[in-house]
Amino acid sequence: CIRLVITFLSPTPPGGTVLPCANATEGCHFLVYYNPDNSTKDCQQVKTASSNVHIFHGHNLLNDVCVQEVLVLPQSPASQVCLQAGSGETRCFDVPLVNVSGPDLCSNNSCNHPDGACLPDPAVGTTKCVCHAYFDLPNCLPDVCKPNPCQNGGFCQALNGTHLCFCPLGFSGFNCSTPDANPLLSKPQVTDQLGPTPGGTVTCKVNTPCQFPVYTSGDNNGAIPVVGPGPMSPDLNVTVETTVADNSTGLPGSTFLTPVVATSAVPGQKQLCVNVGNQNGVTDSACFHVIFTFDNPGPSSFPALSSTLSPDQTDDNASFASPTPPTGTTLPCANSIDGCHFLVFSKPGNSSLGCPHVTALTPKVIIFPTKSNQGGDLCINEILVLPQASPQTICLQAGSGESRCFNVPQVNISGPALCENRSCNSPHGACLADPSIGTTQCVCANYFSLPTCLPEPCNPNPCQHGGVCQQNNGSYTCFCRLGFSGTNCSMVAVDQHPTSPSVTDQLGPTPGGTINCRVNTPCHFPVYTRGNSNGTFPTVSPGPMSPEMSVKLNATVADNSTGLPGLTYLTPITTISTIPGHRQLCVNIGNQQAVTDSACFQVIFTGNDTSISPTPNSSGWTNDSAKFIPSTPPDGTTLPCADAVNGCHFLVYSESGNTTADCPQVSATSPGV
Known part of the structure; x- marks a missing residue:
């Protein structure tokens, strides 16, 4: 006949189980179960090599199961106890000596039973609640976000037994039930509610078209704002594309989107402004810092990305589309209470897959439900970045495809607010803010001079007889050739x-x-x-x-x-x-x-x-x-x-x-x- 090996049986704790012992005087007990010898049907004695363990005589239970009581005597530091069932299986257990038992730790803990229960950790003397579905930590109170109390697509977050609603643009109130009032603007202007707001920094690659959005609010008559190139750095090439109505948010009044495309063959930081107005002239402007580099400012410059998409969300070829801000763009946020919003546009790798699921790969980001634009070929998500004291980098992923990361520093005052009282002689100049340090500067059109973009006094050249003009604080000085003098070099020497x-x-x-x-x-x-x-x-x-x-x-x-x-x-x-x-x-x-x-x-x-x-370094020296x-x-x-x-x-x-x-x-x- 075949002799069966003696093994421990259920419900003996598995090997490696930790059995905290809070009885420092008499020790602690537990039971082990094992099968009898198949030839004699006797329960063999459980053996141990541990000196602080006593094993009481075994009993033969029903269904051929043997049981023995094990006493682990108190010992410090924590001991490991190894037991052998007859001459068969061996199992080891950790038996640390603790100050308070698990039941005692949980005696005063409220976990809203039966919707929650207390889980102690005697080793460190702490407890926590384990909750049923739809009940929330820390005390397993009912999940206040089910069903969602936030209206108009608001995002609900449970907080200490109550809820907090994060509202999409255009709505406010405790439950996002209050539509924002129509501002009734008398003239078109740049909106400061959708990023990138003026003063932001767009990061681009040299010799590669770089697209980003400018959002404007129309006046009361509903006419589309006139958006065109404004003052900018001389080594920039800028195309302002057609302005279209944007209905992807709940912003009151009329919101418009203008995609801007910038290219440069020269690396470095540039200034780019667009003018906003109507048929009567320029009424506002939006200026941005644009940094051109030879390297692709992609996610490799930012924290490592890891996708958490489920299999039904995978679309390896999904991508972000224009006019989503380029990766690496800086979106200053001056709202320390509600956070700041911007839009991302995406498209699937395969049109049959539908809109890609946009996910946040970093915390403190809320993504509102996807919408389609009027043409239906792009998908739009409104992104809310929650306020955070330290500068943060947020990363988003379209499906399981392209990722883009953005810098979102918390600033004290927005770019438009900084520029409110700065005069730059519009439309010949525009105000460029730097919200990170709270400063402004003027960006001037050709033939207009800093600091306030007044007309450039040296164009056309007022100096006669070949004199050289040098501008100075809104005025000019003529340096005359030999034989001529006077303010404009008009006097001939005698x-x-x-x-x-x-x-x-x-x-x-x-x-x-x-x-x-x-x-x-x-x-x-x-x-x-x-x-x-x-x-x-x-x-x-x-x-x-x-x-x-x-x-x-x-x-x-x-x-x-x-x-x-x-x-x-x-x-x-x-x-x-x-x-x-x-x-x-x-x-x-x-x-x-x-x-x-x-x-x-x-x-x-x-x-x-x-x-x-000195060694000449000008590329113009050709002879x-x-x-x-x-x-x-x-x-x-x-x-x-x-x-x-x-x-x-x-x-x-x-x-x-x-x-x-x-x-x-x-x-x-x-x-x-």
């Missing part, structure tokens, strides 16, 4: 008819300047002089100089490149030295009768390249062989300037690297030029 030749102090390098040269290399620089009234060329000749240098004076020629009155002459100077060091060089100026003036310069010869030129030529002062020359009002002038001479090309464009690589 020839003073000098009686003898002299050095001019209006073109550098002027006497006292420092010329930087290299040893054993010809070093060229110009000396400019003025002739006398009879038009005779000045006589320019070597003057006193240091002995360790040689000097050559090239032919003096008339110089007509400036508007200086009278006669201006250029004498190119060439000097060379084999010895490094500091030198002095003077030239004499005069006529056939005598020397009438002189010009002295510091000349420093070094054994190294004296170049201080790699273009160069400066004599009589341009050498690189590193010091040109003292004594005119603190109008600045100082000098001439540079250049040639193209290609003889067929025009003169190269000379560009300034440092400010103030």
Whole structure:
């Protein structure tokens, strides 16, 4: 015959069961059940190797079941008790010594019996209620949200025996039963009840169309607002699509949706404004921060996403559609009581699946029931982000497909409220708020200037005779070419008819300047002089100089490149030295009768390249062989300037690297030029 192995039988606790013991004096008892020996029909003794366990003599129950009483004596720390049924199965149990038993812990706990019951945890001395369906923790009171007391699609949340209704846009009151009043607007304006509200930040990818919505409220006559591009950063390309009525929320009055599409080939933060108005003009504006990056600002930048969809909600190809804000968009929320709303638009991967189920992958988000737009090809969900003290990132998923995440910081004041009293000379400028720090700035159209977008005083250029205009706090300053002066450079300098030749102090390098040269290399620089009234060329000749240098004076020629009155002459100077060091060089100026003036310069010869030129980084420099030529002062020359009002002038001479090309464009690589 086959001998059966002796095993523990039900209802013996499973191995690993924790049996708390609150009797620190006498210990605690429990029973074990097992089958008898099949050959003798006797109940074999249960054995243990634990020293603090006593096993009482067994009894043979009906239906061939043996039972033995086990006493675990009190012991600290908690003990593990292992028992063996005869020579068969072994089971082990944890028997921790606790201060209070489970029944005693639950003796004063109310769990609304029979709809709930008390579950103790003697190991830590705590209890909690376990509730039937439709009864709520912590005390198993009736579920106040069944049936839903919130009207008009409101979301019910149980709270300490009562309920709290979160209402969709357009409704308010304890049970969302009160429709909001029609604001009866006299002119169209941007709504601050649907995000992204003005002052939000939209994150986009370079060279990729970036779509986001602008919501407006119409005036009393129901006409569709006129929405168009407003002031914006110069490296933005913006398309404002057709404005349509939006009936997806319960907002009173007339709400309209305008999709905006922005693209840029240049990364960085931009400013984008749209103007809102009617046939009579602009009545409001909405400005946004737009950040373009090379990387896709997708969910990988945000917390890890995990879907909780049931099998009947799966649609791996479901996606969000325009004009849902792009992932990474910042939606500032200034409502610390009710939270803030925005809309998401989605479409199924397969039209036969119907609208995808939009789920929140992060807490503090309520998703109201799905609606279809008028055309029926898109599904719309109103999203409510509940207020939270710390900045939060919320993530949504369409079906089991695309996910998008948004930053929703809690701010003290909304963008429209910040801009309420900021004047930016609309429609030529618009107010851009930064709710995160509570500041505003103006964004100006072309030819209008910060800080308040007043007309740009330098367009058209008021400076005559080629003068350069520089705007300054709503006004302008003209920097005039040599030979002209006055507020608008309209005054022509008068020839003073000098009686003898002299050095001019209006073109550098002027006497006292420092010329930087290299040893054993010809070093060229110009000396400019003025002739006398009879038009005779000045006589320019070597003057006193240091002995360790040689000097050559090239032919003096008339110089007509400036508007200086009278006669201006250029004498190119060439000097060379084999010895490094500091030198002095003077030239004499005069006529056939005598020397009438002189010009002295510091000349420093070094054994190294004296170049201080920065490396050009402009993509507009296309003539790699273009160069400066004599009589341009050498690189590193010091040109003292004594005119603190109008600045100082000098001439540079250049040639193209290609003889067929025009003169190269000379560009300034440092400010103030």
